[in-house]
Amino acid sequence: MKAREKTWPWRLLLVVILLGIAAGTWGAVSKIDYKWRWYRVPQYFMYLAEDAQKIPFDGKVTAVVKGNKNTKVTVVSESAETKTIQVTSDTLKVSEGEDLFAGDTVGFTKTWRLGPLMLGLWTTLWLSAISSVFALILGLLTGIARVSKNITLRGLAMVYVECIRGTPLLVQIFIAYFFLGTVFNLSRNVCGVGALALFAGAYVAEIVRAGVQSIPKGQMEASRSLGMTAFQTMKDIILPQAFKKILPPLSGQFISLIKDSSLVSVIAITDLTKSGREIITSTFATFEVWIVVAAMYLLVTSVLSQLVFYMERRLAVSD
Amino acid sequence: MIKADNVVKVFSSRSGEVRAVDGVSTEVARGEVVVVIGPSGSGKSTFLRCINGLETFTEGHIFIDGVDLADKKTNINKIRAEVGMVFQQFNLFPHKTVLENLTLAQCRVRKRSKKVADEKAQALLKKVGIPEKAGEYPSRLSGGQQQRVAIARALAMDPKVMLFDEPTSALDPEMVGEVLDVMKQLAREGMTMIVVTHEMGFAREVADRVIFMDEGKVVEVGTPEHFFTNPQEERAKLFLKQVL
Numbered sequence: 001m002k003a004r005e006k007t008w009p010w011r012l013l014l015v016v017i018l019l020g021i022a023a024g025t026w027g028a029v030s031k032i033d034y035k036w037r038w039y040r041v042p043q044y045f046m047y048l049a050e051d052a053q054k055i056p057f058d059g060k061v062t063a064v065v066k067g068n069k070n071t072k073v074t075v076v077s078e079s080a081e082t083k084t085i086q087v088t089s090d091t092l093k094v095s096e097g098e099d100l101f102a103g104d105t106v107g108f109t110k111t112w113r114l115g116p117l118m119l120g121l122w123t124t125l126w127l128s129a130i131s132s133v134f135a136l137i138l139g140l141l142t143g144i145a146r147v148s149k150n151i152t153l154r155g156l157a158m159v160y161v162e163c164i165r166g167t168p169l170l171v172q173i174f175i176a177y178f179f180l181g182t183v184f185n186l187s188r189n190v191c192g193v194g195a196l197a198l199f200a201g202a203y204v205a206e207i208v209r210a211g212v213q214s215i216p217k218g219q220m221e222a223s224r225s226l227g228m229t230a231f232q233t234m235k236d237i238i239l240p241q242a243f244k245k246i247l248p249p250l251s252g253q254f255i256s257l258i259k260d261s262s263l264v265s266v267i268a269i270t271d272l273t274k275s276g277r278e279i280i281t282s283t284f285a286t287f288e289v290w291i292v293v294a295a296m297y298l299l300v301t302s303v304l305s306q307l308v309f310y311m312e313r314r315l316a317v318s319d
Numbered sequence: 320m321i322k323a324d325n326v327v328k329v330f331s332s333r334s335g336e337v338r339a340v341d342g343v344s345t346e347v348a349r350g351e352v353v354v355v356i357g358p359s360g361s362g363k364s365t366f367l368r369c370i371n372g373l374e375t376f377t378e379g380h381i382f383i384d385g386v387d388l389a390d391k392k393t394n395i396n397k398i399r400a401e402v403g404m405v406f407q408q409f410n411l412f413p414h415k416t417v418l419e420n421l422t423l424a425q426c427r428v429r430k431r432s433k434k435v436a437d438e439k440a441q442a443l444l445k446k447v448g449i450p451e452k453a454g455e456y457p458s459r460l461s462g463g464q465q466q467r468v469a470i471a472r473a474l475a476m477d478p479k480v481m482l483f484d485e486p487t488s489a490l491d492p493e494m495v496g497e498v499l500d501v502m503k504q505l506a507r508e509g510m511t512m513i514v515v516t517h518e519m520g521f522a523r524e525v526a527d528r529v530i531f532m533d534e535g536k537v538v539e540v541g542t543p544e545h546f547f548t549n550p551q552e553e554r555a556k557l558f559l560k561q562v563l
């Protein structure tokens with residue numbers, strides 16, 4: 001019997017190589033004149049917004065009740081109208097007895113708001129989610145059409161798949177937006193989702209086709225010999241088995257879709273990538289922002305991978 | 320019950336045409352057990368597959384209870400529900416439990432309630448001798464057990480006729496007996512059966528009639544005694560010499 005090979009030297013080597021790459025990058029960066037400004041990044045995740053609280057009429061401050069955090073200011077107008085305004089204590093700008101004019105600022109309220117990075121991430125997520133759903137439906141139908149007996153259906157599916165797979169996504173997005181969007185008067189979001197769904201749908205179709213074809217012919221024959229219709233056979237016998245097989249490539253496709261969605265930033269949809277570009281124009285923290293944006297994509301795709309891994313294990317019970 | 324009238328099936332491929340079934344005519348009465356034998360490639364499977372519409376035939380007619388399969392207006396799914404088929408490779412649904420294998424088509428095609436289908440399935444599993452495997456997945460069963468489940472699955476539809484295409488050919492020798500026993504019992508109960516097999520013992524014991532096919536044609540038909548003791552045709556004699 002062979003002794004179990006030691007793995008720790010290889011693990012160590014892995015760590016050393018990774019550290020080496022990091023150090024090399026660090027060294028190269030420090031040679032160029034770049035000033036890191038990491039402190040500028042967090043505010044683009046969340047920030048404390050200050051909203052000015054103004055009075056709508058000319059009047060007099062009759063009461064200022066100071067609380068721990070907030071202060072309540074009561075103003076009475078010349079026509080005896082009263083208004084109580086709440087502001088954050090340390091931003092209070094008026095004192096009791098003071099005369100104010102309409103539009104004067106009493107103080108500010110501070111609230112936490114999501115920054116552009118989070119809003120961009122949210123856009124990327126819902127854009128990808130909606131596109132994925134449509135891509136799945138489209139891919140399923142096209143994939144089944146590809147293996148159908150009907151020549152027309154098969155031809156249509158083939159033309160669609162070939163056209164999409166033979167052209168770059170960026171060009172498809174431009175066509176969707178500048179051509180179809182103009183002709184049919186579609187919003188940019190519809191164009192973006194549509195282009196992504198059409199693109200991913202073609203690849204999903206190929207995955208579905210391969211999955212369906214990988215199921216032995218005997219399954220179809222056994223099911224049909226029991227009197228089940230072609231549709232019932234697909235739904236109850238072929239697709240459930242195919243789905244288990246295509247889950248890994250399918251999830252890879254959806255992970256790709258999340259990454260590909262960054263291309264819709266070219267038609268001015270403010271997704272994560274576009275948010276990053278916008279932040280850079282105001283901070284010049286180019287390196288930091290792109291690194292953070294990349295890390296955010298990575299986070300989303302890793303979570304998805306883990307989810308799929310878990311599903312695969314759940315589906316493996318009948319093996 | 321079943322009447323085949325000059326059935327022809329031609330496969331055309333790049334290498335030319337194959338007349339897999341070439342003018343087969345026969346009749347099978349209710350309750351009759353017919354065994355089809357013949358050398359490999361003689362068209363036995365193809366003929367059987369024509370009977371339940373898995374293969375569309377090129378010429379001729381097949382009547383099942385008077386309904387013509389060649390008629391375009393015939394609802395093939397209805398016919399198939401009446402014609403059970405057991406395959407060499409079992410073809411159980413691997414993602415469904417044994418019980419679900421037996422109940423799915425009952426619910427979908429016969430529109431039975433879950434409860435009725437379950438009861439029927441349990442009864443059939445008992446009949447084929449594996450009631451304790453209802454909750455298992457097919458991959459956990461031996462070949463013989465799988466084939467018995469496949470027979471039970473076909474029986475669950477209450478078919479008028481059962482077709483068997485070499486049901487024991489993919490089995491280890493020690494499991495052949497258990498499957499043949501189930502088939503013999505079915506025959507005794509009066510099921511109409513068409514069986515393609517190389518099990519000559521089975522043919523001798525339960526067949527009412529033996530059909531010998533070669534090159535897509537029916538070469539000789541007769542009772543087992545006649546066929547195994549006194550075959551008339553040269554090709555049949557040759558074949559028997561090889562297999563017995």
Ligand SMILES: Nc1ncnc2c1ncn2[C@@H]1O[C@H](COP(=O)(O)OP(=O)(O)OP(=O)(O)O)[C@@H](O)[C@H]1O
Nearest residue numbers: 330332337339357358359360361362363364365366
């Ligand atoms: N799908 C097909 N396409 C083309 N030719 C086929 C097809 N199926 C069967 N054939 C041909 O038809 C002929 C009859 O085949 P069939 O499977 O019916 O024979 P068989 O008697 O069942 O043989 P075996 O004992 O080996 O199962 C063979 O020559 C075979 O090559």
Ligand SMILES: [Mg+2]
Nearest residue numbers: 363364365485
């Ligand atoms: Mg065969």
